[in-house]
Amino acid sequence: MRDYVIMTDSCCDLNAYMAQQMDLYVLPLMLHMDGKDYPNLLDGSAISPEEFYGKIRCGKLATTSAANVGQFEDAMGSVLAQGKDIVCLCFSSALSTTYQSAVIAANEVIADYPDGRIYVVDTLCASLGQGLLLYLAHEQKKNGLNADELASWAEQTKGKICHWFTVDDLNYLKLGGRVSATTALLGTMLSIKPVMHMSDEGKLTAVGKARGRKGSLTALIDAVERLAIAPEKQTMFICHGDCEAEARWIAEELKTRLGVKAVYINYIGPVIGSHTGPNTVGLFFIGSER
Numbered sequence: 376m377r378d379y380v381i382m383t384d385s386c387c388d389l390n391a392y393m394a395q396q397m398d399l400y401v402l403p404l405m406l407h408m409d410g411k412d413y414p415n416l417l418d419g420s421a422i423s424p425e426e427f428y429g430k431i432r433c434g435k436l437a438t439t440s441a442a443n444v445g446q447f448e449d450a451m452g453s454v455l456a457q458g459k460d461i462v463c464l465c466f467s468s469a470l471s472t473t474y475q476s477a478v479i480a481a482n483e484v485i486a487d488y489p490d491g492r493i494y495v496v497d498t499l500c501a502s503l504g505q506g507l508l509l510y511l512a513h514e515q516k517k518n519g520l521n522a523d524e525l526a527s528w529a530e531q532t533k534g535k536i537c538h539w540f541t542v543d544d545l546n547y548l549k550l551g552g553r554v555s556a557t558t559a560l561l562g563t564m565l566s567i568k569p570v571m572h573m574s575d576e577g578k579l580t581a582v583g584k585a586r587g588r589k590g591s592l593t594a595l596i597d598a599v600e601r602l603a604i605a606p607e608k609q610t611m612f613i614c615h616g617d618c619e620a621e622a623r624w625i626a627e628e629l630k631t632r633l634g635v636k637a638v639y640i641n642y643i644g645p646v647i648g649s650h651t652g653p654n655t656v657g658l659f660f661i662g663s664e665r
Contacts, residue, residue, distance in 0.1 A: 377492070379460035379522040381513065382450065384442050384473050386466040387506040388614055388644045391418035397513040400454065402446050404466075404473065404646045408437040415439075415646045424642035428617035428653050437649035441466075441473040447480030455488040460522040463495045464509055464529055467577030470501060494526035496533070499577030502647050503612035503639075504538040504659045510610070510639075511661075537662040538573035539598040541591035543618075543654030570594045575665055592621060595658040596628050599635075602662035607634035609660055614643045616655035625658060 382400040394401055394417050403414035406422065408430060413422040431437065447463075454461050463481070465474040474497045481493040498505050508529065515528055568591035570583040585591035599606055611629060615622040619640065626638040642648075643655055 376521050377458065377460050379462055379492075379516075379525075380454050381509065381516065381525075382454070382461050382463040383505070383509055384466050385415040385417055385644060386471070386473070386501060386646055387509055388502045388641060388647065389417060389506045389509065390641050391416075393510075393639075397509065399509060399513075400450060400461075402442045402450055404442050404471070405440045406437055406645045406649060407439065408435055408649075413645065415644055417644075422645060424617065424645070424648075427645040427648060431649070432617075432653055437645070439646045439649055441471045442476055444476045444480045444483075447477045448484055451480055451484045451493060452487070455484065455491040455493075460492040461494065462512070462522050462525050462529070463493065464498050464505070464512065465495065466505060467499045467501050467573070468497045469499065469577035470579070492522055494522060496526055496529045497577070498529070498533050498536075499573070499575070500533060500536050501538065501573060501577075501579075502643055502657055502659075503614040503641060504536050504573060504657070506641075507610075507612045507659045507661075508533055508536050510612075534575060534665060535604075535661050535663070536573075537598065537602055537660050537665055538657060539570070539595045539659075540572070540614075540651075540655060540657035541568050541570050541585070541595065542651055543568070543588065543616075544652045570598075572598070573665060588621075592625055592656060593628075595625060595656065596632060599629065599633060599658065599660055602664065603633070603660050604663055606660065607636065609635060610637040610639060611635055612659040613638060613640045614655075614657040614659075615640065616643045616648050616651060616653045618654045618656060621654075621656055625656065
């Protein structure tokens with residue numbers, strides 16, 4: 376059985392240490408801000424989360440771009456040249472062209488390595504939802520799944536990765552076309568906070584509203600209670616847009632209310648954070664459905 380590498384992109388929002396422990400090959404997306412280009416590196420060496428959120432809190436605007444075909448061709452070629460196969464788990468195709476770039480690159484590169492195999496999976500996930508799928512995939516690899524089996528497992532599992540999140544400022548979603556200007560204005564005036572999730576198609580979808588910040592955070596925990604499969608046995612992931620104290624409050628509530636033993640917390644990276652804004656909180660777990 377040939378060895379293989381799990382490849383992904385930086386929208387997984389894992390920290391660099393965890394990605395290294397999982398032996399992931401991570402390609403960065405790009406952030407464009409203040410006339411500069413910053414690769415979204417998991418170690419924050421190009422731009423740290425603190426610096427990024429500090430800038431957007433001061434009103435700086437950012438744009439992003441996907442990982443391109445050339446990046447994937449170089450990365451995939453270097454792995455296949457070592458005699459290893461690739462399982463590439465990509466950011467949702469509904470939110471980025473990264474997956475399409477990976478597919479194009481795989482078809483180009485494999486022609487030079489007829490004995491190699493590249494499996495490209497559209498995870499339909501984002502941020503630490505993608506990170507959670509990678510974490511579970513790494514566990515499956517350690518348990519002995521080969522590349523073909525792991526790709527099949529990922530296809531079967533991705534629809535069970537629940538993404539539930541809330542934002543503090545609707546104007547960032549307005550700029551991204553996720554909510555109307557009227558909704559953003561009324562929500563801000565009335566302190567209405569949207570509760571959103573990732574649909575089966577990998578799109579961000581509003582599924583409810585909560586009055587006030589505490590209500591929206593509690594709604595995330597309520598979703599776990601409704602949907603999670605054996606929550607006390609899961610490792611759950613929480614991402615935050617520079618509001619770690621609230622992420623930790625959710626983690627403690629999960630442990631107290633639902634008996635969750637392990638919770639991993641990390642920043643929302645600058646690529647996704649540029650579209651969701653500061654004080655966004657997301658909660659990710661395995662559920663009976665999304």
